[in-house]
Amino acid sequence: MRAIQILCEEHRALRDVLDSLELLLECQRNDDRLEADLALDALEWFERFADGLHQDREEFGLFPRLEQRAPERTRSVTSSLMRWHAHERERLEQMRAQIVGAAYGDAWSRDCFTAAARAYIEIQREHADIEDAQLLPLAREVLTPEDDEIILAEYERIERRHLRAGEPTPAERANRLIASAAQRVLERQPSLFPVPAKDSRRGRGKPSEQCDASRARGATRVGVPKQVGTAERPGFRAPRNP
Numbered sequence: 144m145r146a147i148q149i150l151c152e153e154h155r156a157l158r159d160v161l162d163s164l165e166l167l168l169e170c171q172r173n174d175d176r177l178e179a180d181l182a183l184d185a186l187e188w189f190e191r192f193a194d195g196l197h198q199d200r201e202e203f204g205l206f207p208r209l210e211q212r213a214p215e216r217t218r219s220v221t222s223s224l225m226r227w228h229a230h231e232r233e234r235l236e237q238m239r240a241q242i243v244g245a246a247y248g249d250a251w252s253r254d255c256f257t258a259a260a261r262a263y264i265e266i267q268r269e270h271a272d273i274e275d276a277q278l279l280p281l282a283r284e285v286l287t288p289e290d291d292e293i294i295l296a297e298y299e300r301i302e303r304r305h306l307r308a309g310e311p312t313p314a315e316r317a318n319r320l321i322a323s324a325a326q327r328v329l330e331r332q333p334s335l336f337p338v339p340a341k342d343s344r345r346g347r348g349k350p351s352e353q354c355d356a357s358r359a360r361g362a363t364r365v366g367v368p369k370q371v372g373t374a375e376r377p378g379f380r381a382p383r384n385p
C-alpha cells in the first residue's frame with residue numbers, strides 16, 4: 144500500500160537525520176563547539192519535513208481514513224500519536240529558541256540547544272518505532288486499496304503546501320545533510336567513526352513496504368499514557384543559567 148510505504152520511507156530518512164544530529168552533538172564534547180550551521184540544517188529539516196510534511200500526512204491523510212474505517216480500534220491510537228506530535232513540536236521550538244545563541248558561541252544557549260536536541264532525538268526515535276511496529280501494521284490490516292487512493296490524493300495536496308517546485312526532495316536534502324555531517328565530524332573527531340553499525344545506516348537500501356518494526360526497541364503500546372503525556376516523557380531539563 145503506497146500511502147503506508149511513503150511513511151515507512153520517511154521514517155527511515157528521519158532516523159538517519161536524527162543519527163546525524165546526534166553525531167554533531169557528540170562531536171562537541173571535547174571542545175564545546177557546536178557545528179551550528181549543520182545543526183541548523185538538521186533543525187530546519189525536522190521543522191519542514193518531520194513536523195511539517197510527514198506529520199501532516201499522518202494527521203490529515205492517514206489518521207482520518209483510519210478513524211473512518213475502524214473507529215473503535217484506531218481512535219485511541221491516533222489521538223495518542225497526535226499528542227506525541229505536539230510534544231515533539233515543543234522540543235523543536237526549544238531548539239529554535241537557542242540556535243542563534245548557540246551559533247554565536249553562547250555556552251548557555253548551546254547547552255540548552257543540546258539538551259532539547261537530545262530529548263527530541265529520543266522521543267522521535269521512539270515515536271517512529273512505535274508507528275512502524277503498531278500503527279502501520281494496523282493500517283495495513285484495516286485499509287483498502289480505495290483508501291490508499293484517497294490518502295494518496297490527500298498527500299498530494301499536503302505536498303503542494305509543503306514543497307516548493309524544483310527544490311530538492313526531503314530525501315535528497317537528508318542525504319546531503321548526512322554526508323556533510325559525517326565529513327565534518329570525520330575531520331574534527333575521527334574517533335567517532337565508524338559509527339556503530341547498530342543503527343547508523345539502518346533501513347537504507349531497497350525500499351520495502353515492510354517497516355523496521357523488528358527494530359522497535361521495546362516499542363510499548365501506543366495509547367499507554369506514560370508514553371505520551373508531557374509530564375511523563377523523559378524530562379527535558381535546561382541547564383541552569385549560570
Ligand SMILES: [Fe+2]
Pocket residue numbers: 198201224228270274
Ligand atoms: Fe507520527
Ligand SMILES: [Fe+2]
Pocket residue numbers: 150154197201271274
Ligand atoms: Fe510518522
